[in-house]
Amino acid sequence: MSSMMVGGVGMAILLALLVLRVPVAFxxxxxxxCGIAVLNGIPSAMSLLASESFTLASSAELVVVPLFILMxxxxSATGMSSRLYDAAYAIVGSIRGGLASATIIGCGGFAALSGSSVASALTMGKVSLAEMKRFNYDSRLSTGAVAAGGTLGILIPPSTGFVIYAILTQQSIGRLFLAGVLPGLMLLVLFVLLISVMCWLRPELGPSGPRTxxxxxxKALAGAVPILSVILLTIGGIxxxxxxxxxxxxxxxxxxxxxxxxxxxxxxxxxxxATKDSVVTTATVMLIxxxxxxxxxxxxxxxxxxxxGTFLGGLDIPALGVxxxxxxxxxxxxxxxxxFAMLVLTMPIFFPVITMLGFDPIWFGVLVVVTLEMGLISPPVGVNVFIVKSVAPNVPLGKIFIGVLPFWGAMLVALGLLVAFPQIALFLPNSMIQ
Known part of the structure; x- marks a missing residue:
């Protein structure tokens, strides 16, 4: 059996294991x-297992993962994250769809603390869904806003997705964090505009909240000052x-x-x-x-x-087509x-093609992270959708998936804008880091 056939069989087995819900790392x-053992012998496989484990475990760059997760x-554990929602609620909650918009803004703020989409969706879901239900928001809009807003967690820095991409591709974590700022804010604004338009066309989706x-x-803004100060100091320091x-x-x-x-x-x-949860999450990331x-x-x-790479490079289509x-x-x-499994699986295959075509790897990293966000709300996996379902058990899963569809469309628009105008992602890293 040729090495190419062994590789094909290995990838097929890997995809089958993932479909069967075997943990990604295992x-x-x-x-x-097993693939290295077949192609290069068991001693080579054992040597790589030992050396790669030590190299990754001793990487100073990966310290950012447990520390940002702990932050x-x-x-979340102290309830300080809810103050972000309270501040957004006080400012925009009284307009049509304002509570859903406040949820999106709160998710964006919490994303700048946790770097996790799941944590953002879970935290803001607990804070906002009951309030939106109290004011008779359509369950599709309320759950869709939480699931979609949570995806900002891996785009707005500090982003775990950017850290993993940086490690896999040997890129600068700092430049990737900078590159995620404007796209993250752009996507947040698109979500808020989408909610405003939907509630303007159909007022029953998101009635006005109480005036403040x-x-x-x-008072609400003052309550958010401590947590906003931490965000500004840490991210602004970078x-x-x-x-x-x-x-x-x-x-x-x-x-x-x-x-x-x-x-x-x-x-x-x-x-x-909080420390125990951070250790568990960090161990999962490290194993992957x-x-x-x-x-x-x-x-x-x-x-x-x-x-x-040879196949894609040989296609008679422009680089943007590839x-x-x-x-x-x-x-x-x-x-x-x-x-994250998709990121790890595809980078060794697609990244050499991207560099061969001359695309900026930082820009490509932002595009990839946006597509990862879209996967978080795409059926049938849709991790964020299932997280929201756990917080809102009375809302049918089908309704939540219907609720995220408009937000998925907004993400597709954001992806198109980033492809058409790469400077949206590259302006900050190119102007602030030489």
């Missing part, structure tokens, strides 16, 4: 290790060149713990719970990355990436494969 470990978990006085608005991403993660986690303690919201019990670095040599030995095919593959795969 599936990649099994296929990567978001502390904010200037004093109530000021943009201003004061901190590296690792230093910013440490500062952010430390400040969030200090803020919670001073506000008497953080007990030893909540700190322990180590497994990816075992799978990549197998793919290289099978020559599949080179064959795909890019379109790659993005279309991501959109289709996102319907069946969890986002």
């Amino acid at each position: 599936a990649m470990f099994a296929v990567g290790f 978001g978990n502390v904010a 006085t200037m004093r109530e608005k000021t 943009y201003g060149g004061i901190f590296s991403p690792v230093e910013a993660a440490a500062v952010g986690a430390g400040l969030m713990i200090l803020t919670g303690a001073l506000a008497r919201k953080l007990t030893l019990g909540t700190l322990w719970s 990355l180590i497994a990816a670095h075992l799978l990549n040599p197998f793919l290289a030995l099978s020559h599949i990436p080179q064959a795909v 890019l379109g095919l790659i993005l279309a593959c991501y959109l289709v795969l996102g319907c069946f494969i969890e986002g």
